[in-house]
Each structure stands twice: as C-alpha cells, then as structure tokens.
Amino acid sequence: MLERKDLGGYIAAPDDDLIVCRCEEITKGEIRHAIHDGLFTLAEIRRFLRAGMGLCQGQTCGRLVKALLARELGVAPAAVEPATARSPVRPVEMRVLADNQERDDG
Numbered sequence: 001m002l003e004r005k006d007l008g009g010y011i012a013a014p015d016d017d018l019i020v021c022r023c024e025e026i027t028k029g030e031i032r033h034a035i036h037d038g039l040f041t042l043a044e045i046r047r048f049l050r051a052g053m054g055l056c057q058g059q060t061c062g063r064l065v066k067a068l069l070a071r072e073l074g075v076a077p078a079a080v081e082p083a084t085a086r087s088p089v090r091p092v093e094m095r096v097l098a099d100n101q102e103r104d105d106g
Contacts, residue, residue, distance in 0.1 A: 010036035021044065022063040023054020031065060035072040042066060042083035052083060
C-alpha cells in the first residue's frame with residue numbers, strides 16, 4: 001500500500017489536455033489533478049474519474065494511468081497496486097437468453 005503524502009498543489013503541464021482514456025474521454029490533466037487531490041490508487045482513480053471503466057475496461061489506458069500515478073507519486077510502476085480486471089459487459093437481448101434456455105431444456 002502506498003503511503004499517503006502531500007504532493008503539493010497541482011501545477012498544470014502543457015500536455016494536460018491529452019486524452020488518456022478514450023472510452024471515457026479522461027485527460028492527463030484530470031488524472032494528475034485527482035492524484036494531487038489525494039487519490040493514490042488505481043481503484044480510487046477508476047471510481048472517481050471512471051478512467052478504465054469504459055468499453056475496453058482499461059485495456060487501452062490502464063498502463064498509461066498506472067504510469068501517470070507512479071510518476072506523480074515518485075514511485076516505480078511496480079509499486080502501484082494493479083486495478084481489478086473485469087470482462088467487458090455488453091447488453092444482451094432477452095430473446096437470446098430465452099433461446100439458450102430452450103436449447104438447454106430440449
């Protein structure tokens with residue numbers, strides 16, 4: 001577990017408008033700002049900003065968010081606890097489930 005420490009105030013960087021999480025349209029600046037506000041784990045960043053909770057479930061942005069967190073905290077990326085991986089969830093029509101039930105019963 002990473003130690004909670006005061007990182008000082010957030011200072012904007014020239015590339016803070018770069019999109020890191022394309023699914024949820026989260027920028028580098030939003031992530032950096034959240035870290036300076038006290039979010040020190042990937043799970044906290046996911047819950048607060050939804051970075052890594054879009055359709056790809058962090059497959060595209062996960063490493064970038066982890067690298068940003070490690071850089072802002074001044075630790076190695078290996079010291080950052082990984083986020084919980086989940087499979088993407090997509091809506092399923094009820095008739096698809098009904099068809100599967102009929103095949104199982106038949």
